[in-house]
Amino acid sequence: MKQISKIFVAGHHGLVGSAIMRALEQQGCTNLITRTHAELDLTRQEAVEQFFQVERPHYVFLAAAKVGGILANTTYPADFIYLNLMIQTNVIQAAYKTGVKRLLFLGSSCIYPRVASQPLKEEYLLTGPLEPTNASYAVAKIAGIQMCEACNRQYGTRFLAVMPTNLYGPNDNFDLETSHVFPVLIRKFHLGKLAMKGDIEGIRKDEATFGPLPTELKEAIGLSQYSEFSNHESHVILWGTGSPRREFLHVDDMADACLFLMNFSDEQFDALLHSINRPLVNIGCGKDITIRELADLIANIVDYKGKIEWNGSKPDGMPRKLLDIGRLKGLGWAPRIGLREGIELTYYWYLKNWGK
Helix, strand or coil: CCCCCCEEEECCCCHHHHHHHHHHHHCCCCCEECCCCCCCCCCCHHHHHHHHHHHCCCEEEECCCCCCCHHHHHHCHHHHHHHHHHHHHHHHHHHHHCCCCEEEEECCHHHCCCCCCCCECHHHCCCCCCCHHHHHHHHHHHHHHHHHHHHHHHHCCCEEEEEECEEECCCCCCCCCCCCHHHHHHHHHHHHHHHHHCCHHHHHHHHHHHCCCCHHHHHHCCCCCCCCCCCCCCEEEEECCCCCEECEEEHHHHHHHHHHHHCCCHHHHHHHHHHCCCCEEEECCCCCEEHHHHHHHHHHHHCCCCEEEEECCCCCCCCEECECCHHHHHCCCCCCCCHHHHHHHHHHHHHHHCCC
């Protein structure tokens, strides 16, 4: 990519898209194209095709998607498969029709079988049953990978799918009903700390910033009644047993990896596509941690000193999910932000935006 290249970032306000925007701006790219959902509904084929015909971007980062944690995936499975299929199908097809030079499709590590050898290699795709709690989302993302592969084979396009591990960082979704485990832990421990201080105004400010707390979640952290702060006690209840192992990557490292791949020369990019069975590259850090260990680390950084309880009746999801990043490392890329540093940066962002 050149600094004057016309680049469309779909989903530029989200966790992933905003990180890609920051990375592109730091690289000096000035011809960036963005659209809010109100300006362009990516589920509408005619609107997407008209947009591509008018704008004619050279490069596309397809980061727009409906995403969420276990609760959201199990509650809205039809929304997850429909919306993601529509968004990616429309964008990938329009990119082919208008001669986009390259497209990078952002997927998810949930595409891999629930039970598979660890770490998860790209070759494990479609070799076993998916995790039931997020199967609809995973099927949609698998379809996106297959569409990239099909376009490359039939039309000679240069479309690549990247599968990031669990991401976290600035602009994450901190809604306790729809977010992933990482932002949930930060917010619950922060609210628990406020509860222990009896900071009613702080709790209200948090709700105004990051969304209201459902009654059962208020009860889970000792906030069922704002007036119940006489003993300043708090306990945080977390889903599952805490035993699953997960890998976490700061979203700025993920964006750096995406630009690393998109900045390949045509010869390098073609060599990569020709060297692999599917146009698929894992992005991760190569290290995992149990959810219980993650919770303890975040509680320490947030300075939450209350009780932590685990609700084993809630689903854990996949027992382990660690990506094999040998393919990406072999190309010369490695992450730079350690987990503790990343948590501190994310919590700093949370506090900076708290009350806005």
